[in-house]
Amino acid sequence: MSNDIYMEFILENYRNPKNYGVMDNPTVKKSGANPLCGDDITIYLKIENGKIQDIRFTGKGCAISQASASILTEMVKGKDLEYVKSLGENDLLSALGIELSPARLKCALLSYKVLKDALSGF
Amino acid sequence: MDVNKIREDFPILKRKINGKRAVYLDSTATSQKPRAVIDAIVNYYENFNANVHRGIYRLSEEATDLYEKSRENIGRFIGARSDSIVFVRNTTEALNLISYSYGRFLNEGDEILTTIMEHHSNIVPWQFLGRKGVKLVFTDINEDGTLNIDDFINKIGKRTKIVTVTHVSNVLGTINDVRELSKIAHDHGAIFIVDGAQSVPHMPVDVEKIGADFLAFSGHKMLGPMGIGVLYGKRDLLESMDPFMGGGEMISEVHTYGSTWADVPLKFEAGTPNVEGAVGLSAAVDYLRSIGMEEVRNHEKGLVSYSLERLGEINEINIYGPRDPEKRGGVISFNFRNIRSERISEHLRKEGIMIHPHDVATILDMDSVMVRSGHHCAQPLMERLNIPASSRASFYIYNDRDDVDSLFDALKKVRGVLKI
Numbered sequence: 001m002s003n004d005i006y007m008e009f010i011l012e013n014y015r016n017p018k019n020y021g022v023m024d025n026p027t028v029k030k031s032g033a034n035p036l037c038g039d040d041i042t043i044y045l046k047i048e049n050g051k052i053q054d055i056r057f058t059g060k061g062c063a064i065s066q067a068s069a070s071i072l073t074e075m076v077k078g079k080d081l082e083y084v085k086s087l088g089e090n091d092l093l094s095a096l097g098i099e100l101s102p103a104r105l106k107c108a109l110l111s112y113k114v115l116k117d118a119l120s121g122f
Numbered sequence: 123m124d125v126n127k128i129r130e131d132f133p134i135l136k137r138k139i140n141g142k143r144a145v146y147l148d149s150t151a152t153s154q155k156p157r158a159v160i161d162a163i164v165n166y167y168e169n170f171n172a173n174v175h176r177g178i179y180r181l182s183e184e185a186t187d188l189y190e191k192s193r194e195n196i197g198r199f200i201g202a203r204s205d206s207i208v209f210v211r212n213t214t215e216a217l218n219l220i221s222y223s224y225g226r227f228l229n230e231g232d233e234i235l236t237t238i239m240e241h242h243s244n245i246v247p248w249q250f251l252g253r254k255g256v257k258l259v260f261t262d263i264n265e266d267g268t269l270n271i272d273d274f275i276n277k278i279g280k281r282t283k284i285v286t287v288t289h290v291s292n293v294l295g296t297i298n299d300v301r302e303l304s305k306i307a308h309d310h311g312a313i314f315i316v317d318g319a320q321s322v323p324h325m326p327v328d329v330e331k332i333g334a335d336f337l338a339f340s341g342h343k344m345l346g347p348m349g350i351g352v353l354y355g356k357r358d359l360l361e362s363m364d365p366f367m368g369g370g371e372m373i374s375e376v377h378t379y380g381s382t383w384a385d386v387p388l389k390f391e392a393g394t395p396n397v398e399g400a401v402g403l404s405a406a407v408d409y410l411r412s413i414g415m416e417e418v419r420n421h422e423k424g425l426v427s428y429s430l431e432r433l434g435e436i437n438e439i440n441i442y443g444p445r446d447p448e449k450r451g452g453v454i455s456f457n458f459r460n461i462r463s464e465r466i467s468e469h470l471r472k473e474g475i476m477i478h479p480h481d482v483a484t485i486l487d488m489d490s491v492m493v494r495s496g497h498h499c500a501q502p503l504m505e506r507l508n509i510p511a512s513s514r515a516s517f518y519i520y521n522d523r524d525d526v527d528s529l530f531d532a533l534k535k536v537r538g539v540l541k542i
Contacts, residue, residue: 005484011541016467037480037496038510060510062478063540107480 005064005098013067018074023056030118034110039065043073043114047122050081062107064100069111071095076115081122084115123417125522131156131409132520142490145528150292150320150453150516151494152342155406159345162405163398174397175371175388189397192404193387199407200318200337200354201328208353208360208387209395213319214243216338216353217286219390220315221247223363224284230255233281235312237261237269237298238506239291242499244317248286257281263506267294267443275306282312289321289332293498293514294443295426295453297321304333313359319343323518324422324451326415329354341399346406350399353390360386367392418519422452425517425526429454432530439533442507452517455498457509458482463542477536479513485539486513489532 023029023044033040039061046054055073059066072092076084092112093100100108129135132154137144146154172182174189194204210216228234234248238260248258259282261274269287278285285307290297300316307314313335321327322337323344329337334354341350365372365383369392374382383389410418427447433439433456442455460474479495486493494514497504504511515529 006481006539008541014540015463015465015470015542017470020467020469035497035501037478038504039478040510060476060478062480064480065478104480104484 001094001099002097003099005100005104007098010063010067010096010098013070014063017057017066017070019056019070019077020058021056022058023054026056028118028121030114032110032114032117034061034065034106037062037065037107039107039110041065041069041111041114043069043111043118045118047081052076052079052081052084057111059111061110062104064096064098064104065107065110068092068096068108072111072115081119085119085122087112123413123421123519125421125520128413129520131158133157133160135520139490140488143528145489145491145525147515147517147521147525147529148492148494149323149343149518149521150514152348153323153345153518154520155347155402156345156409158409159347159402159405163347163402166398166401171397173394185397189395189400192400195404196352196400196407197354199411200322200352201330202354203357205385205387206354206357206360208355208390209400210338210351210353210390211349211396212340212342212351213241213317213338214247214351216336216351217243217315217317218247219353219366220336220338220355221250223366223390224313224359225251225256226364227362228254228256228283231257231281232283233257233259233279234284234286235259235261235274235278235282235307236286237274237288238263239267239269239294239296239503240286240288240500241292241317241319242501243319244286244288245502248284256283260502263294263296266445267291267296268449269296269298269303271302274303278306278310278312280310282307282310284315285312286315286317288317288319289327290324290451290453291443291500291503292320292453293455293500293503293512295450295455296443297325297449297451300332300334308333320451320453323410324415325419335359341403341406344403344406345409346403347399350396350403352403355386357386360390365389365392369393371395413519421519422517423447425521425523426450426452426454428523429515429517429526429529432526433533435530436533438537442512453514454516455512455514457512458536461537461542463537465542475542476509477540477542479511481540482513482533482536485536486529486532488539489528489535491528491532493529 026044041059458477483495
């Protein structure tokens with residue numbers, strides 16, 4: 001885990017987020033916010049044959065919340081629902097690879113919470 | 123005013139953080155404490171601690187005397203008699219007390235007029251009265267962050283029973299003309315409440331001059347300890363009101379099925395009070411008085427003026443609130459907005475991104491520059507400004523131009539750290 005929360009991997013996902021943008025006709029769309037910071041994320045999913053065929057997100061927020069959303073979408077895109085549902089918070093945090101204070105942990109986990117919420121009916 | 127000498131009085135400012143001088147720019151959230159306040163609290167516990175208004179023995183009488191002399195001293199600081207000073211935990215508790223105890227006099231259809239720049243503590247307690255059909259009405263602001271007086275006059279009316287306004291906005295820094303607002307409120311038969319959390323610590327405030335029926339403020343924002351605050355109230359109003367909480371200290375007589383209340387102000391001080399807090403706040407008041415509140419205000423005006431100038435040098439920074447230091451307390455909220463760097467992807471660039479205040483605060487902290495970031499307990503105002511959050515630097519007597527320069531230097535690094 002790196003002490004530098006603004007290491008290149010995070011910044012790259014912040015400046016050039018993967019899977020960013022609106023999706024037409026998603027199977028499910030969910031939004032969530034962290035009112036304390038004003039971060040918000042919307043996740044769009046296309047689910048077919050028990051797989052996440054496509055995923056997109058839009059949102060505004062700090063570098064950590066936006067980078068985390070980008071990294072999460074890459075982790076689950078094309079994967080089986082069963083696998084995605086088995087992912088825990090720590091799987092995302094270790095993918096981020098940075099040490100986070102309790103306040104910033106909420107930023108990092110916002111996208112994870114929205115994704116879990118989106119998948120709750122599946 | 124000799125800031126270097128003042129800084130010597132604040133033990134915490136000697137602390138180095140990451141080997142650097144601590145640049146504390148969050149006094150709007152809470153102020154640091156001078157040695158005199160810390161000593162007064164220690165002295166109280168080492169020499170005078172006993173429960174007050176109870177014991178017949180000497181120590182208890184001395185503790186009671188200290189507690190009541192503190193009340194007198196703090197009252198004098200705002201031009202009030204001690205019997206109109208109620209000790210509470212903080213501004214929030216003071217406003218809740220009024221909402222609970224005075225709110226009883228309001229009925230369905232009555233209105234409370236406030237402003238869109240209030241702290242949550244001057245919004246949420248009034249929302250409680252919505253249950254009985256009391257309507258909360260918000261006065262808008264002008265583009266420059268000052269209160270829209272025309273809107274205020276349009277919205278006040280026969281139904282308005284309470285007008286409650288912050289003296290100084292904790293986000294915009296706007297100083298409201300409370301004297302004028304008080305006149306308008308009284309002309310309409312409403313009572314006038316002032317949230318003084320950001321004014322009493324920073325400028326001369328006299329309850330008579332500003333025409334306040336109630337004034338609420340917190341000790342910890344004015345060099346005093348946490349957990350002590352003040353509700354000033356006109357005596358006839360306080361007398362007409364029922365107690366806020368029941369228990370010891372606030373009674374005259376208790377029988378099995380009924381009780382009578384102690385006189386104001388003890389009627390509103392149920393349970394063992396925060397004597398340490400009162401003594402500490404009294405010492406804080408002495409300290410501020412020794413500098414002079416006009417001096418404090420002028421010092422902060424100078425720092426605000428200098429900060430507006432320096433922050434104005436950074437193009438992508440948006441500053442909220444009035445540009446005229448005469449109309450503004452020692453608070454500056456800002457955001458990095460509309461960044462259109464080549465290094466961010468095209469779809470983000472189109473809108474121009476705002477660097478989130480949490481990132482700004484984290485990066486400033488690397489240089490031991492401490493600012494607040496977030497919604498500052500003023501979400502309706504954030505919504506009105508159409509921003510999710512902001513960064514905020516605020517000043518007090520121990521800050522100087524070097525602190526502003528450190529803020530400026532650290533802000534210049536933000537885009538570099540994020541590589542945008």
